Amino acid sequence: MSQVAAAGKGRHPAQRYIAIARIALQQTLAYRGTAVFTVLILFLWIGILFSFWGSAYEGRERIAGYSLDEMRTYILLAYAINALVGWRVGSGMMARIRTGEIVIDMIRPLNYRTTQLAIAVGNGIVEGFISFGIAIGLGLLFFDIEPPESSLVSMVFIISVLLGFVTKVLVIFLISLLTFWTLQGVGLMWAQQSVIAILSGTLVPLALLPGWLRVITEILPLRGIVATPVSIYLGGTSGLAMLGFLGLQVGWLALLWWFTDKAWIRAFRAVEIQGG
Amino acid sequence: MPADRHAPSRPSIGLLIRFYVRLQLLQLRTAIEYNTDFWIGIVGSALMHVSGLVFISALFSQIPEVEGWTVWEIALLYALALIPKGVTELLCDGPWALRALVNSGEFDRLLVRPLPPSLQTATRIASLHGLGQLGLGIVVFSMASSRVELDWTIWKALFLAMILTSSAIMIGAINFLVNMIAFWEPSAQSAIPTLFSTMIDFAKFPLDIYNVLIRGLITVVIPYAFITYFPALVLLDKDSSMKWLGYCSPLATAIVVAVTSFLWRIGINRYQGVGH
Amino acid sequence: MTDVSNEPIIRATGLTKRFKRASRSSGLRGAVVHLFKPHYTTMTAVDNIDLSIQPGESVAYVGPNGAGKSTTVKLLTGILVPSEGEVEVRGISPWRHRIENAFNMGVVFGQRTQLWWDIPVQESFRLLGDIYQLDTVTFSRTFDNLVEVLDLQPLLNVPARQLSLGQRMRCDLAASLVHSPPILYLDEPSIGLDVAVKARFREFIRAMHRERGLTVMLTSHDLGDIEELCDRMIMIDKGRIVYDGALSEITNRFGWERTLNLTLSDPTPKASIDAADALSRRTGVTVDQPSDTALTITYDGRIVTSGELIRDLATRVPMTDISIEEPTAESIIRNLYEGTLRFDDVHGGEA
Numbered sequence: 001m002s003q004v005a006a007a008g009k010g011r012h013p014a015q016r017y018i019a020i021a022r023i024a025l026q027q028t029l030a031y032r033g034t035a036v037f038t039v040l041i042l043f044l045w046i047g048i049l050f051s052f053w054g055s056a057y058e059g060r061e062r063i064a065g066y067s068l069d070e071m072r073t074y075i076l077l078a079y080a081i082n083a084l085v086g087w088r089v090g091s092g093m094m095a096r097i098r099t100g101e102i103v104i105d106m107i108r109p110l111n112y113r114t115t116q117l118a119i120a121v122g123n124g125i126v127e128g129f130i131s132f133g134i135a136i137g138l139g140l141l142f143f144d145i146e147p148p149e150s151s152l153v154s155m156v157f158i159i160s161v162l163l164g165f166v167t168k169v170l171v172i173f174l175i176s177l178l179t180f181w182t183l184q185g186v187g188l189m190w191a192q193q194s195v196i197a198i199l200s201g202t203l204v205p206l207a208l209l210p211g212w213l214r215v216i217t218e219i220l221p222l223r224g225i226v227a228t229p230v231s232i233y234l235g236g237t238s239g240l241a242m243l244g245f246l247g248l249q250v251g252w253l254a255l256l257w258w259f260t261d262k263a264w265i266r267a268f269r270a271v272e273i274q275g276g
Numbered sequence: 277m278p279a280d281r282h283a284p285s286r287p288s289i290g291l292l293i294r295f296y297v298r299l300q301l302l303q304l305r306t307a308i309e310y311n312t313d314f315w316i317g318i319v320g321s322a323l324m325h326v327s328g329l330v331f332i333s334a335l336f337s338q339i340p341e342v343e344g345w346t347v348w349e350i351a352l353l354y355a356l357a358l359i360p361k362g363v364t365e366l367l368c369d370g371p372w373a374l375r376a377l378v379n380s381g382e383f384d385r386l387l388v389r390p391l392p393p394s395l396q397t398a399t400r401i402a403s404l405h406g407l408g409q410l411g412l413g414i415v416v417f418s419m420a421s422s423r424v425e426l427d428w429t430i431w432k433a434l435f436l437a438m439i440l441t442s443s444a445i446m447i448g449a450i451n452f453l454v455n456m457i458a459f460w461e462p463s464a465q466s467a468i469p470t471l472f473s474t475m476i477d478f479a480k481f482p483l484d485i486y487n488v489l490i491r492g493l494i495t496v497v498i499p500y501a502f503i504t505y506f507p508a509l510v511l512l513d514k515d516s517s518m519k520w521l522g523y524c525s526p527l528a529t530a531i532v533v534a535v536t537s538f539l540w541r542i543g544i545n546r547y548q549g550v551g552h
Numbered sequence: 553m554t555d556v557s558n559e560p561i562i563r564a565t566g567l568t569k570r571f572k573r574a575s576r577s578s579g580l581r582g583a584v585v586h587l588f589k590p591h592y593t594t595m596t597a598v599d600n601i602d603l604s605i606q607p608g609e610s611v612a613y614v615g616p617n618g619a620g621k622s623t624t625v626k627l628l629t630g631i632l633v634p635s636e637g638e639v640e641v642r643g644i645s646p647w648r649h650r651i652e653n654a655f656n657m658g659v660v661f662g663q664r665t666q667l668w669w670d671i672p673v674q675e676s677f678r679l680l681g682d683i684y685q686l687d688t689v690t691f692s693r694t695f696d697n698l699v700e701v702l703d704l705q706p707l708l709n710v711p712a713r714q715l716s717l718g719q720r721m722r723c724d725l726a727a728s729l730v731h732s733p734p735i736l737y738l739d740e741p742s743i744g745l746d747v748a749v750k751a752r753f754r755e756f757i758r759a760m761h762r763e764r765g766l767t768v769m770l771t772s773h774d775l776g777d778i779e780e781l782c783d784r785m786i787m788i789d790k791g792r793i794v795y796d797g798a799l800s801e802i803t804n805r806f807g808w809e810r811t812l813n814l815t816l817s818d819p820t821p822k823a824s825i826d827a828a829d830a831l832s833r834r835t836g837v838t839v840d841q842p843s844d845t846a847l848t849i850t851y852d853g854r855i856v857t858s859g860e861l862i863r864d865l866a867t868r869v870p871m872t873d874i875s876i877e878e879p880t881a882e883s884i885i886r887n888l889y890e891g892t893l894r895f896d897d898v899h900g901g902e903a
Contacts, residue, residue: 031465033463033466034463034465034466034467037466037467037468037470037471038467038470040467040471041467041470041471041474044471044474044475044477044478045477047478047490048477048478048481051481051485051486051487051490052335052342052481052485054485055342055343055484055485056335056339056342060339063338063339064337064338182316187316187317187318187319187320187321187405188316188320189320190320190321190323190324191316191319191320191323191324193324194323194324194326194327194328195323195327197327198327198330198331203327203330203331203334204331204334204335208334208335208337208338209330209334209337210330210333210334210337213330284655284684284685285652286651286652287651287685291685295682295683298679298682299679302668302671302679305671306670306671309670380664381664382664384626384631384661385659385661385664385666387629387630387631387650388629388630388631388654388657388659389654389683390651390652390654390655390683390684390685391651391683392651545633548631548632548633548647549569549571549632549633549635550633
């Protein structure tokens with residue numbers, strides 16, 4: 001498609017991907033109306049949750065260790081972060097696999113997984129801008145959102161968010177690969193959205209999940225998408241613990257980076273066998 | 277040309293109903309033929325709704341009730357939304373194809389056939405995953421109804437049947453309502469229909485937790501509350517000044533259907549360039 | 553088999569269709585400005601046209617892109633509502649009584665199939681039979697006939713999505729006639745079809761037209777289609793009808809520009825001057841000399857004949873060979889599409 005075609009030949013290998021990101025950015029800007037509404041849909045749930053917790057906290061100081069202010073902050077941040085990677089990343093890839101256009105990507109001298117990451121970055125800049133803008137606006141207008149306790153915490157927070165961003169893209173990539181075998185888009189999309197929403201801590205803070213589910217979240221890398229950065233933001237994590245969290249995220253990322261390559265090759269071969 | 281043919285006339289209601297059923301079954305059959313997709317669609321949609329339920333149970337893991345509603349009572353609200361949604365997805369998901377029909381000019385073909393375009397639009401898609409929603413809704417309802425204070429009587433059973441039917445019709449009408457925006461704003465992508473369709477999630481929680489704005493939104497603007505909250509007040513014999521609204525659900529449906537038909541007419545006129 | 557009453561089967565009077573287009577500058581600024589002060593331009597796609605088509609006629613509706621062809625067809629089929637004027641098809645207004653009118657026509661939209669995508673062709677047909685309320689006997693008769701004539705037997709169990717373009721077109725043609733309508737509209741039907749399929753297609757329609765008295769209205773860029781299928785041609789340009797008459801007469805109407813090519817016996821560089829002098833009292837004549845041994849005379853066939861020109865030139869110019877070029881229907885239509893067709897009327901002209 002045009003994104004990849006226009007990538008051009010850069011000197012440094014990374015430049016190709018930057019070009020791809022730039023084009024994705026332009027495309028999302030062109031559809032900014034849709035982007036705004038897409039983000040608004042996510043924020044519907046903030047309305048629901050804020051109302052719910054507002055009622056739930058009547059007569060209570062803390063629930064699962066969070067005060068009302070902390071809970072609200074959590075929700076706002078969780079949704080804003082989750083909005084950084086929208087549905088476009090997964091659905092675009094699945095559509096190309098379904099229509100067969102993917103063969104064009106296969107013959108290009110580009111790593112497809114990295115290409116998807118670049119596209120997500122391009123999209124994310126626009127959608128993230130919108131969602132964080134709305135979140136901060138809401139936060140300042142209606143509620144007392146606490147800023148993080150120190151600039152160190154802010155920095156670590158941002159790093160953690162970025163690591164989580166890449167993690168989410170890779171996870172979506174893996175699930176979207178299943179399209180090679182099933183050709184169905186919608187069902188996979190839903191599965192992927194809902195699984196990520198729960199296990200990343202977006203829907204509810206992980207502390208609230210039933211025990212067995214909580215164990216699963218500790219094993220999987222998904223918590224790094226939302227739960228980890230937000231808990232860093234909310235403070236109370238020692239410097240050592242922060243390092244530990246980041247380290248865990250990086251470790252998972254490395255594993256995913258390697259695994260997505262293997263999975264892609266596997267999918268590639270499956271297509272060849274089936275005569276794609 | 278054979279001159280002895282009986283003159284064909286405007287299709288009667290009976291004929292229209294038969295065509296509806298037939299066209300719908302056709303779509304369903306087609307959907308089933310794509311085997312893996314069938315199962316993935318169901319699994320994906322089920323996962324999505326299960327995550328909603330996990331979410332509720334997580335919310336209530338630490339608190340017994342909110343504004344006088346227990347977790348199972350809220351599960352009831354959920355079920356009251358899931359069941360008609362499932363039915364509508366199965367039988368009236370066609371309006372989601374309206375945007376594509378208008379954009380591609382395919383809609384012209386609907387206008388040259390001797391059947392109402394609304395019927396043809398409604399039967400355009402049959403989403404089998406509606407079955408997943410329906411099934412889940414029934415399961416949740418049965419589980420919830422035994423765990424809440426619900427005194428079953430004949431009247432309540434009839435009431436329930438009436439509510440579910442009227443809710444399904446309302447959701448079908450709303451499907452048309454939010455998607456016919458395409459007649460006025462035919463851009464290739466739009467998140468507006470999804471935005472309004474997702475607002476049903478507000479109604480999965482008791483009205484009591486919301487502020488005036490949101491309450492007004494789902495009672496008057498897009499009356500999802502008549503699908504869940506008000507009927508639940510009746511079923512659960514709740515002490516509320518708004519209980520009588522539960523009996524008004526069919527009226528609310530009638531109003532929505534009337535508004536939708538009116539606007540549909542205007543939308544078609546617009547497509548046909550009336551008044552230019 | 554024509555209608556005894558001599559009433560036109562399709563009649564349009566003063567038919568006009570205007571569209572409002574938003575005109576705004578691009579970018580964010582333009583969009584915001586448009587929100588507060590919307591500026592619209594009105595564009596007239598079909599401008600006050602009159603049409604009268606008798607039952608059994610076969611009409612080509614021809615014009616460059618944007619001339620109003622498809623808008624007219626949409627007005628006649630009830631898809632669009634006219635801004636002004638009246639349309640009557642078999643006595644009823646196609647947009648006011650859309651469903652009743654649907655029984656009176658078959659429509660083939662080129663490139664867009666009316667078959668259901670995922671089910672066997674046969675089932676699409678059966679469904680259509682029911683939609684058009686055909687009883688089993690009538691339906692079977694028509695269906696079997698169409699299958700035989702268009703050779704659809706091998707395709708009946710195939711879902712539409714697996715058909716090639718040519719196969720789909722044949723099926724669409726049959727599908728449009730399953731209810732034996734008196735009128736068939738063909739909107740750019742042969743785009744993308746190969747020669748063999750086109751030939752079969754044309755043959756079928758010709759047969760339907762001849763044997764069943766089917767009224768055919770065809771919009772097409774394919775001149776072969778037009779020449780083989782239609783006796784009457786309506787030319788539309790910029791929303792107005794510029795010609796409405798027999799196809800064969802079109803050369804008389806527009807083919808007045810002729811070219812006389814002369815080959816000279818000896819190289820005569822100044823031949824053009826002599827020729828111009830010899831023809832000085834003739835109007836509408838231009839002389840060109842492409843080479844020392846050739847002369848080209850372009851003239852208006854309505855004013856002067858080739859014979860008269862030759863007589864004028866015979867004594868002044870040494871010619872050994874003569875040829876006359878006359879526009880064909882094809883070249884005239886091409887000129888219409890390219891916008892180079894000249895409509896100037898001279899006394900002695902036309903329809």
